[in-house]
Amino acid sequence: MKRHIMGLALFALAASAGGASAQTMSFADAGALIAKACGASIERFCARDDIGTGKVASCLQQHQKDVPPQCFTALQQAEAGTTARLAAQKATFGLCQDDARQFCKGVKPGDANLLDCLLASYKVVKGACRQGLTDAGWAN
Amino acid sequence: MIAFTRRAAGLALAAGLALGASLGFADRASAQTPMSSAEITKQLSEVTQFDPSLTAQVLQNMAQRAVQANQPLPLDQSEIAKRLAKLAQIDVQIQFALNSAVIRPQSYAALGSIADAMHHPILWNYRFLVVGNTDTTGTRAVNLALSQKRAEAIKEALVNLGKVDPARLDAVGLGQEALEVPSKPTDPINRRVEIFTIGTMSAMPKPLQ
Numbered sequence: 001m002k003r004h005i006m007g008l009a010l011f012a013l014a015a016s017a018g019g020a021s022a023q024t025m026s027f028a029d030a031g032a033l034i035a036k037a038c039g040a041s042i043e044r045f046c047a048r049d050d051i052g053t054g055k056v057a058s059c060l061q062q063h064q065k066d067v068p069p070q071c072f073t074a075l076q077q078a079e080a081g082t083t084a085r086l087a088a089q090k091a092t093f094g095l096c097q098d099d100a101r102q103f104c105k106g107v108k109p110g111d112a113n114l115l116d117c118l119l120a121s122y123k124v125v126k127g128a129c130r131q132g133l134t135d136a137g138w139a140n
Numbered sequence: 141m142i143a144f145t146r147r148a149a150g151l152a153l154a155a156g157l158a159l160g161a162s163l164g165f166a167d168r169a170s171a172q173t174p175m176s177s178a179e180i181t182k183q184l185s186e187v188t189q190f191d192p193s194l195t196a197q198v199l200q201n202m203a204q205r206a207v208q209a210n211q212p213l214p215l216d217q218s219e220i221a222k223r224l225a226k227l228a229q230i231d232v233q234i235q236f237a238l239n240s241a242v243i244r245p246q247s248y249a250a251l252g253s254i255a256d257a258m259h260h261p262i263l264w265n266y267r268f269l270v271v272g273n274t275d276t277t278g279t280r281a282v283n284l285a286l287s288q289k290r291a292e293a294i295k296e297a298l299v300n301l302g303k304v305d306p307a308r309l310d311a312v313g314l315g316q317e318a319l320e321v322p323s324k325p326t327d328p329i330n331r332r333v334e335i336f337t338i339g340t341m342s343a344m345p346k347p348l349q
Contacts, residue, residue: 027302031252039245052297112262
């Protein structure tokens with residue numbers, strides 16, 4: 001169990017260290033993935049644990065032998081993917097700084113105005129900025 | 141009351157939504173099917189005004205007083221309801237285990253969509269109120285307590301799993317005191333979670349030079 005948690009932490013670390021180039025995942029997709037892979041086990045073994053408390057993850061570990069391995073893979077993927085998504089969101093405006101100065105001068109920040117401008121300039125912004133927008137989940 | 145206007149231009153482009161021109165109070169009953177994060181983002185960002193005096197604590201006190209005095213709290217006809225109705229908001233159906241605040245797995249994706257919306261730059265600077273509601277099955281006092289726990293469970297999940305800053309979220313349960321459809325008090329449609337955009341975190345930043 002300890003080894004597994006360490007693995008999870010390492011996985012997340014690798015994903016965030018990879019920054020914008022890592023595979024990112026929305027929280028909606030992460031939720032759907034966990035529900036699909038772990039939902040039955042959660043309802044069976046952890047029905048009294050609230051997902052927001054972190055108890056569900058430890059409960060699943062306690063029932064590891066009865067929980068399908070796909071569930072633990074899904075938990076890892078969800079953690080890594082959403083961590084990478086948040087890292088990308090944090091990094092994107094930095095990656096797009098030059099593009100913003102070039103294409104979005106005078107745009108009033110806040111209310112996603114800058115993002116709107118960058119997306120309107122999507123075809124001409126630099127590769128790193130474009131990749132950042134995609135990894136942040138904002139490009140489509 | 142602070143008057144506040146914003147431009148929603150451009151988001152529709154980013155979101156690629158197939159929504160009607162105004163998705164507000166009147167459309168709430170149609171929120172039974174899970175909303176995408178783009179839809180949530182759009183609705184929660186349709187801020188026309190804030191109402192700083194309408195806090196979680198104020199609402200909670202009102203509901204508690206009404207239940208303790210065994211007085212009706214006809215929120216649907218009240219000033220409070222009218223004030224709430226003016227705020228940008230969404231209605232979500234989150235499935236909980238029976239008589240408990242445990243969120244069922246089938247609602248994880250819906251919760252994730254809310255978190256995604258709150259991480260979108262258009263909502264970065266905003267604060268939200270999570271309101272839990274029940275129907276009239278059971279007793280008023282139990283429903284009030286349960287809805288409070290459920291609203292808090294959603295906040296907890298959005299914070300711990302969805303990585304939303306807790307300072308951006310307030311949670312309050314109104315029990316059966318704010319029925320969606322007062323003519324059908326036991327209809328499950330009344331069991332719902334509402335999220336209101338209630339204010340900003342800080343002043344909006346300055347333009348790029």
